[in-house]
Amino acid sequence: MAFSSRISRRKAAGLLILMTAQVFCAVFFVTDVISDYQEVGVDAVAHTHLYIETLATLSLVLAILFEGNVLAKMLRRQAHLEASLNNARAAVQDIMDEQFEKWGLTPSEQDIATFLVKGFSTAEIAELRGSAEGTVKTHLNSIYRKSGSRNRTEVLSLLLDCIMVTGDKSVPTQA
Template sequence: MRRPTSQKQISLVFLGCLTAFQILCAGFFVAEFLTEVLGLRHWALPFVWREILQILASLGLVIGSVTAILLLRQMRRRMNDVDRQLRAASGAFGDVMTEFFDEWSLSPSERDVAMFALRGYSNSEIADLRGKSEATVKTQINAVFRKADVTSRAQLMGLFVDAIMSEAPQKTAPNAVPAAA
């Protein structure tokens, strides 16, 4: 069974054909230049046909250039959109993190330790960064886990990812398994 062709696939085929045509056009001019420079100009085509080929090759290069400019503009717009979305997600992550930290009544030290843990730092790295002992950091991270009702850094991160990805995050029961629909 054949899948329906998507707009993206059609665009890719079109771009592939246009690129191949543009390569042929450029190849024509390179070949013409080399035959002229090397003194191998023995065209089998009459002058009129050569001129028509030059015009078509020139048009092919112009069309390819215009298409490249349009695609670059489209890509720049898409990159700006993705950048905006990433900034929004980053802001959303910060907002969600603050909400959770407030809900769990984390102390300022626990907030710092939780943020470092979410960034992937080990207990010893957090201790070095904060100028505290590793035992203190371990106690604080365990307090964060207890208040968040999780048992690992992965589960802690999962709370934030779930909250950002879901339309209506359930912060009251972070470890609850969603009901099957």
């Protein structure tokens, strides 16, 4: 789960807790207002305090309904954004895989190229793959040669160009 998603979920949980407290207060006040009207009876017209209490209670109930609506919209929007982000990630991965195939990368080279795109160092890639740094360096050199690039930056640049280009997704390799 992404960091921003965790924050949004915490905010939603916080709002839900706040709304729960407000619901308990609203139940108390509604019960109190009903009780006051039953005690006062027909003389309720003369009690300004009771009208103010009723208005405050109704305002609290309306605020809870409004907050519930806002929270529901926020959660739907978050779900939509997360789905869109997942679709975008999948599309980027598809474009990278397509380009890796065009370059003729082996499965190991594709794996290492993916780690390269994610910003891992040679040592980190070696550790993640359980291989020696020399092996990773050999694969990186093969990736550079097959992609027509000289270093990580150029590989990333080629892939970014490929991702950003509309229509034709292929990127010519550098000479």
